[in-house]
């Protein structure tokens with residue numbers, strides 16, 4: 117007798133190519149209209165599904181895990197970060213989790229570099245000004261719209277995993293000096309190739325950098341890693357860029373310090389209460405102090421297709437009785 121195809125519930129619209137392949141391989145319940153699923157919808161879905169494919173905008177909390185029926189054995193996340201999933205609760209219920217590392221490294225590093233350039237060089241401010249209706253551009257002047265040079269400055273990367281290293285490779289080409297803080301130093305050869313300096317003490321690194329880039333995952337250990345106390349160590353002429361997760365920075369404290377001129381500015385692609393963005397940040401953006409993007413770090417067609425392909429590989433491996441290549445365990449967080 118032919119084996120029943122696994123019932124795979126996908127919470128958001130995925131690239132057409134991925135949805136077509138999922139329809140071929142699985143009993144796929146797709147969300148072609150891309151209407152976000154409520155917590156109640158998610159609970160209903162996991163009651164009968166074999167596999168749930170959530171996206172990073174879904175909240176797979178204890179309530180959803182407790183609603184899982186006996187068939188749910190795998191949560192194959194569409195995305196890298198898993199801070200929206202209660203990994204411990206799922207693991208305790210015997211549900212495996214997978215993510216999609218590697219496929220968004222270069223795109224996220226590009227967006228990080230874009231923000232590293234955009235904030236000190238006032239890119240969005242200038243672009244808004246030239247297209248404004250009131251003809252606000254008075255013409256070139258030696259002292260007008262001056263930003264700050266990034267060449268020769270010190271970049272402190274917080275979290276030197278795949279994305280942090282990809283940022284370092286780009287930043288070197290822009291003449292930045294690479295410094296980093298990580299749980300562990302990089303292997304000597306990689307450190308040498310990147311000409312990167314390791315700081316065991318995050319506090320000491322923060323006090324000496326011109327630009328800081330947050331590239332670590334959000335885990336219980338990195339929540340508010342840049343706390344109000346640590347932000348006070350940052351130089352008043354320094355900029356902070358975050359393309360990782362909003363929760364890694366105490367956003368209230370950051371806003372206050374930028375408002376008071378205690379930090380020069382920030383480039384943020386992620387926020388503490390996404391998709392809500394603090395009105396104070398919007399005001400700072402209009403004042404040219406911050407550049408804000410709506411969580412677009414990995415938003416390329418290529419990354420989304422590659423992510424979908426990784427999800428499929430993980431589901432297939434699991435269903436064939438193998439260890440899925442991108443298994444996430446609570447001990448990894």
Ligand SMILES: O=CC(=O)O
Pocket residue numbers: 172194195196197198220413414
């Ligand atoms: O932010 C994107 C991801 O974690 O995949």
